[in-house]
Amino acid sequence: MKSRFLSLVLFVVFATATVFAQEAKEAPKKHGLVGTATCGMCHKSDKQGKQLDIWKGSKHAKAYETLLSDVSNEIVKKKGFTVPAIKVPECLKCHVIGNTEEAALLGPKFKVEDGVQCETCHGAGADYKDAKIMRNRDEAIKNGLIIHTEQEKFCVTCHNSESPTFKEFKYEEMWAKIKHDKPKEK
Numbered sequence: 001m002k003s004r005f006l007s008l009v010l011f012v013v014f015a016t017a018t019v020f021a022q023e024a025k026e027a028p029k030k031h032g033l034v035g036t037a038t039c040g041m042c043h044k045s046d047k048q049g050k051q052l053d054i055w056k057g058s059k060h061a062k063a064y065e066t067l068l069s070d071v072s073n074e075i076v077k078k079k080g081f082t083v084p085a086i087k088v089p090e091c092l093k094c095h096v097i098g099n100t101e102e103a104a105l106l107g108p109k110f111k112v113e114d115g116v117q118c119e120t121c122h123g124a125g126a127d128y129k130d131a132k133i134m135r136n137r138d139e140a141i142k143n144g145l146i147i148h149t150e151q152e153k154f155c156v157t158c159h160n161s162e163s164p165t166f167k168e169f170k171y172e173e174m175w176a177k178i179k180h181d182k183p184k185e186k
């Protein structure tokens, strides 16, 4: 009797462990968000290409703030929502990141108020942000860095008619407004 019970217990433990092991393998690793201030520590010099300043001067940096405006609140009111735009998931979806993440994935410098930020486009950076990994492109990609080869396709995942203020998206013109390449070495 005792030994049958023991084997049942062992079976349950083993089966559970197997399921967990499979889940761990199948679910892609969730990388933490470190925030624009962290990326900006290294990506702000003339030599690197001043990405931080360029972003700060772009509308992407204001995307959260926009949802606090009267214009935004009018839009959601017309759609029938009774809460302000900043509380509407349908708006947050393109304007903000980190609002639906568990707290453990948000680093101390991460700010939802930064709107469409570095990690919105380049992927959550906790595991690739270290200089040693960053300098090695392949390693960085393995650790979550996203490089866009089809840039226009990527932009129109947000710049499309689902946006209530959308008119049209002219890629060349729009990229010129936010481009932040590293200057070529002389």
Ligand code: HEC
Pocket: 034, 035, 038, 039, 040, 041, 042, 043, 118, 119, 122, 123, 124, 125, 126, 129, 130, 131, 134, 135, 137, 147
């Ligand atoms: C400790 C400094 C440091 C931090 C922090 C850092 N980076 Fe980098 N990053 C680098 C260096 C160095 C390179 C390599 C650039 C070069 O070729 O000189 C790089 C390269 C890149 C590239 C270009 C990759 C390629 O090969 O085209 C992107 C995109 C990038 N970083 C984004 C980010 C983002 C987003 C963050 C924040 C999550 C971040 N970096 C944080 C130092 C840093």
Ligand code: HEC
Pocket: 059, 060, 062, 063, 064, 066, 067, 094, 095, 116, 120, 121, 151, 152, 154, 155, 156, 157, 158, 159, 171, 173, 174, 175, 176, 177, 178
């Ligand atoms: C995650 C969603 C998202 C992605 C991806 C995205 N954008 Fe945006 N973009 C926005 C939002 C939201 C705004 C509006 C910000 C505001 O004014 O509050 C915006 C605004 C802009 C503006 C300012 C609008 C203007 O008329 O001056 C430019 C330029 C721009 N984006 C370029 C791009 C380009 C180029 C890409 C692709 C490389 C891109 N965006 C990808 C969400 C996105």
Ligand code: HEC
Pocket: 066, 067, 071, 072, 073, 075, 076, 085, 088, 090, 091, 092, 093, 094, 095, 157, 158, 159, 160, 162, 163, 164, 165, 166, 167
């Ligand atoms: C599919 C992505 C997407 C969704 C969903 C979205 N937006 Fe936007 N929003 C954008 C983009 C991209 C821009 C900039 C270009 C444009 O107007 O389409 C923008 C621009 C704006 C602007 C104009 C900012 C300016 O400076 O002129 C306002 C206001 C705005 N959004 C409010 C909202 C509200 C309110 C909601 C929710 C009902 C919402 N957005 C949902 C992507 C989105």
Ligand code: HEC
Pocket: 036, 039, 040, 043, 051, 052, 055, 060, 116, 117, 118, 119, 120, 121, 122, 146, 147, 148, 149, 151, 180, 181, 182, 183
């Ligand atoms: C709206 C999306 C978007 C935002 C926001 C954004 N980037 Fe980029 N970034 C791109 C795209 C697209 C490219 C070109 C293709 C690529 O490298 O992915 C790029 C290229 C880069 C490169 C490579 C430049 C080169 O010439 O090698 C670096 C470094 C970089 N971004 C850093 C940053 C940092 C740091 C921030 C925040 C301060 C940021 N980016 C914000 C979309 C964005």
